[in-house]
Each structure stands twice: as C-alpha cells, then as structure tokens.
Amino acid sequence: MKSFSLPRPGAGLVLGERDTPEPGPGEVLVRLRGWAVNARDLMILKGFYPKPVKPDVVPLSDGAGEVVALGDGVRAWSVGDRVAATYFPDWLSGPGTPEKTADDLGGTLDGVLAEYAVFAEDALVAVPAHLDYAEAATLPSAGVTAWRAVVEEGRLVPGQSVLTLGSGGLSTFALQFAALGGAHVISTSSSDEKLAKLRELGAAETLNHASTPEWGAAVAELTGGGVDHVVDVGGGGTIGQSMLAARYGGHVSVAGVLTHEGAADPVLVLVKQLTLRGLTNASRETFQAMNRAIERSGLRPVIDRRFAFEEVADALKHLESGTHIGKVVLESA
Structure with missing residues (x-):
C-alpha cells in the first residue's frame, strides 16, 4: 500500500x-x-x-x-x-x-x-x-472541536449570540452549528469576498477585521454589550479582542492558536466575569x-x-x- x-x-x-x-x-x-x-x-x-x-x-x-x-x-x-x-x-x-x-x-x-x-x-x-x-x-x-465549543461547553441556547473568527474549517463549522442551534451569528474575516460566503452559511452580521482592527469593541457595540459566546482560533493575536467582544458573564472558547504574538489583559476576565476555556x-x-x-x-x-x-x-x-x-x-x- x-x-x-x-x-x-x-x-x-x-x-x-x-x-x-x-x-x-x-x-x-x-x-x-x-x-x-x-x-x-x-x-x-x-x-x-x-x-x-x-x-x-x-x-x-x-x-x-x-x-x-x-x-x-x-x-x-x-x-x-x-x-x-x-x-x-x-x-x-x-x-x-x-x-x-x-x-x-x-x-x-x-x-x-x-x-x-x-x-x-x-x-x-x-x-x-x-x-x-x-x-x-x-x-x-x-x-468535533467546534461542536464542543458551541454545544457541549458553550451550552448554546436558541436566541443567543455567537462570534466566529475567520473562515477556516473550525470557524465555518462553529458558524454552521451555531446557526443550526438558532443563534445570532457574527463572523469576521479580512476579506469581503469571504464575508459574503460566511453570510451565505448563516452569519447574520459580518465584520472585516482588517479595516476594523478594534473589532472586539465594534462587536460589543453592535450587540449592545457583547456576545454570549466567542469561538477564538487565533490565540495571542486575537484573544484580547475576543474578551472585549464577549458580554459580561460571557464564554470564550480558545479552540486554536494560530499566532502567539499579542497581549491580553487578564483584568478583563475578572471585571467581565468571563469563562475562558481551552479546547483540544x-x-x-x-x-x-x-x-x-x-x-x-x-x-x-x-x-x-x-x-x-x-x-x-x-x-x-x-x-x-x-x-x-x-x-x-x-x-x-
């Protein structure tokens, strides 16, 4: 063979x-x-x-x-x-x-x-x-990782909001599972062409993170306080913005580490009472x-x-x- x-x-x-x-x-x-x-x-x-x-x-x-x-x-x-x-x-x-x-x-x-x-x-x-x-x-x-982030650990309830990052395999699965579960999904990408595809897959709203580098605050403003769940695949380069995008008491799943650069203020975890969970x-x-x-x-x-x-x-x-x-x-x- x-x-x-x-x-x-x-x-x-x-x-x-x-x-x-x-x-x-x-x-x-x-x-x-x-x-x-x-x-x-x-x-x-x-x-x-x-x-x-x-x-x-x-x-x-x-x-x-x-x-x-x-x-x-x-x-x-x-x-x-x-x-x-x-x-x-x-x-x-x-x-x-x-x-x-x-x-x-x-x-x-x-x-x-x-x-x-x-x-x-x-x-x-x-x-x-x-x-x-x-x-x-x-x-x-x-x-499996996306399912665990959205359903098993995230305990998604219909009507909640979910933020997915990018257009890779894990993120598109998370988008599909969240939409299937009745969530209001917001997706980011650096490509307007990809954002159009993500809307076809079920994203209710999209955000170009290249033209909006402070996308965490933009998502919080867009949703009137932040999303219930974030599925983060970027690691060091995105986790700080993901915490800003989450609501008080929100859930952030760290499901990938594509970049190690960047910094996140742990005070946000305390002040916003976030659940930060790593998934493998x-x-x-x-x-x-x-x-x-x-x-x-x-x-x-x-x-x-x-x-x-x-x-x-x-x-x-x-x-x-x-x-x-x-x-x-x-x-x-």
Whole structure:
C-alpha cells in the first residue's frame, strides 16, 4: 500500500510502499478514502508542534474510509461500514485527562496518510450517511472541536449570540452549528469576498477585521454589550479582542492558536466575569453526538478544495496560503 511518512520535522513528506497491515484481536482494518489537513499538520511538518511526535510518523489525524477486515472478537463493526477515526483513540467519554489525551493520531501514534490503517475497535465512529468520504474526513478535528465549543461547553441556547473568527474549517463549522442551534451569528474575516460566503452559511452580521482592527469593541457595540459566546482560533493575536467582544458573564472558547504574538489583559476576565476555556478536540462520545445532529439536519461541511491523495504537498500549501474557506481535503478515486 502507499503511505506517507515524515522522517523528521522539516525533512518533508516521503511517499513509500508498505505492507498492508493485518488487524489483530479487537482491531479493524480500514481502507482510507478521504483525508483532511489541519494547521496542526503544518506545525508537525515544520517542527513547531508542542507535543511529542514519534520518529518517521505517518502524518494526519483526520481520515475516513470503509471497514475491509476485522480482527478476532470485533463486534461493533462489519465489513463495508463507513467510519472515521477518533483524534484521541483513548478518550472514549467524559472529561479529558492526561491519560486519555496522551496519544494522538499523527503525533505519538501513526496517523492516517496511508491507503490502509488499523484502528482499535472503539477508536472509530460511524459517519453520517449523506456525506462522502472526504466530507466525513473533515469531522474528527475541526468538526468535533467546534461542536464542543458551541454545544457541549458553550451550552448554546436558541436566541443567543455567537462570534466566529475567520473562515477556516473550525470557524465555518462553529458558524454552521451555531446557526443550526438558532443563534445570532457574527463572523469576521479580512476579506469581503469571504464575508459574503460566511453570510451565505448563516452569519447574520459580518465584520472585516482588517479595516476594523478594534473589532472586539465594534462587536460589543453592535450587540449592545457583547456576545454570549466567542469561538477564538487565533490565540495571542486575537484573544484580547475576543474578551472585549464577549458580554459580561460571557464564554470564550480558545479552540486554536494560530499566532502567539499579542497581549491580553487578564483584568478583563475578572471585571467581565468571563469563562475562558481551552479546547483540544473531544471524546468519542461527543463525536457520536455531533454526527447524529449532522445526519438529522443534513448539514454538509464546507470544503474549499479537493486534492488527490498524492497531492498532499499541494493541499498543505493551499492550507498555509490562508485563502481557503472551510476545509482542504484529499480523496482517492
């Protein structure tokens, strides 16, 4: 089978041939048909990822495919089932712990950038029937994290207000989930063209943060005091404005760190009595709950461009360019 590996950070991806693995007891062999790339993958490739990465790792955490073989004792799956892998194979339910989140695909464990991969029986979820494999591959990281931010941790109530930042995969998922839940969504971008697309996806109001650098205060003024929820993906460069945009007693989910520069005044957390919560993916149980909602609503992930499996380098370059809206994916014929 074809498989990519990363000999060491900065060395570039290497495409090679490996034996197709055999599933052991309690394991499932999946023929992968769709993959999604994330900012995390770029960090790992360049050596900036803050967590351990195994030598010669098979990259990428997000993949979907069909079950083709079962190991002894597997009862949950049948050959032909359509599945996606969970980002943290050991986080099945409940709150995250150091033990549950110690191992992650494409990091401490080999990831999914291969034609076939073996997974533990309980490290997979069924994917919504109306999605193709590339669409399903967008769910494990961006989808699950956005769902946790808006629904599980944010406890969104219809009629509340939500602010999303930018047009990447996590932010477009957060926008879609918030709109689905009856929220008044405000979205930001530095591109008027992207803002038009975000309005098509359900944003009630949009704001160009390039022409309005003090967008936090602008959002607070626009909403008469601030939004109920902010889904922040920028990190150091945006968290200060996000806290300004939140209402008194509001909720700010830190779901990504694209920039480390910038400063935030912690006094705002005290004065505004904010809940500031960091999020790194979620449990298999959360993944399954999100998939039920996606299937019942018919929601489709936003995909910017599709590349072939062998074009992963081009897909990563496109992701790094920042010109995308939604997810960048790979798919096999």
